[in-house]
Amino acid sequence: MEKLNNIHPGEVLKAEFLDPMGLTAYKLAKAIFIPQNRLSEIIHGKRSISVDTALRFSKFFGTSPKFWLGLQMDYDLEEKKPEISAEIQEIKAFQE
Amino acid sequence: MEKLNNIHPGEVLKAEFLDPMGLTAYKLAKAIFIPQNRLSEIIHGKRSISVDTALRFSKFFGTSPKFWLGLQMDYDLEEKKPEISAEIQEIKAFQE
DNA sequence: AAGTTTACTTACGTCAAACATAAGTAATTG
DNA sequence: CAATTACTTATGTTTGACGTAAGTAAACTT
Numbered sequence: 054m055e056k057l058n059n060i061h062p063g064e065v066l067k068a069e070f071l072d073p074m075g076l077t078a079y080k081l082a083k084a085i086f087i088p089q090n091r092l093s094e095i096i097h098g099k100r101s102i103s104v105d106t107a108l109r110f111s112k113f114f115g116t117s118p119k120f121w122l123g124l125q126m127d128y129d130l131e132e133k134k135p136e137i138s139a140e141i142q143e144i145k146a147f148q149e
Numbered sequence: 150m151e152k153l154n155n156i157h158p159g160e161v162l163k164a165e166f167l168d169p170m171g172l173t174a175y176k177l178a179k180a181i182f183i184p185q186n187r188l189s190e191i192i193h194g195k196r197s198i199s200v201d202t203a204l205r206f207s208k209f210f211g212t213s214p215k216f217w218l219g220l221q222m223d224y225d226l227e228e229k230k231p232e233i234s235a236e237i238q239e240i241k242a243f244q245e
Numbered sequence: 246a247a248g249t250t251t252a253c254t255t256a257c258g259t260c261a262a263a264c265a266t267a268a269g270t271a272a273t274t275g
Numbered sequence: 276c277a278a279t280t281a282c283t284t285a286t287g288t289t290t291g292a293c294g295t296a297a298g299t300a301a302a303c304t305t
Binding site for chain 2: 104108114118
């Protein structure tokens with residue numbers, strides 16, 4: 054199930070980092086020592102930002118790793134919410 | 150590789166929520182419609198807080214889902230950092 | 246013009262981990 | 276003493292992140 058208007062981290066990577074910086078996925082892959090397909094799949098939303106990837110982006114771009122994992126978290130939450138909303142609604146909040 | 154002094158989210162769940170609230174893992178599992186072993190394994194640090202689990206905790210405890218996923222993120226980062234620190238150090242920050 | 250490097254994508258097999266089911270034990274409650 | 280509560284561990288399935296590799300094409304080098 055693909056939620057509309059939910060930007061995945063790969064879009065941010067491409068639009069906010071690679072393109073403005075004049076960088077290719079090929080160059081980035083070499084620079085952070087990962088295979089090219091990892092980046093290709095991230096950019097096309099087929100793979101998530103893992104802790105490993107976040108740490109590498111972090112060092113290269115000078116961002117925090119949580120920035121990248123936060124983007125992923127936001128995306129995953131938005132994707133998952135509608136899938137399980139029916140069951141979530143059945144959950145009663147704890148009464149202290 | 151198990152980093153010392155890194156608290157996993159299961160510890161927080163037990164020490165900061167279940168115990169103070171007089172709740173058992175059994176009751177929580179029933180309340181949020183998940184199998185008991187899922188909670189048992191989380192509490193013992195053998196399983197991570199997934200998006201699904203975070204959304205359920207969120208509704209039941211009245212916290213944000215990001216609170217739980219944030220704990221997991223912090224834990225995962227601390228665990229992973231030492232594993233790949235050598236390779237990360239070889240990454241050169243991008244020069245604009 | 247031929248060859249090397251850059252650039253990207255897709256196919257494929259592996260492995261780790263999140264999942265549910267189920268079974269087992271023990272303590273508590275009716 | 277039977278049912279429920281409570282917890283743990285074993286087992287099998289599926290998903291997804293991983294690397295390797297191969298394919299195509301464009302842009303440089305020589």
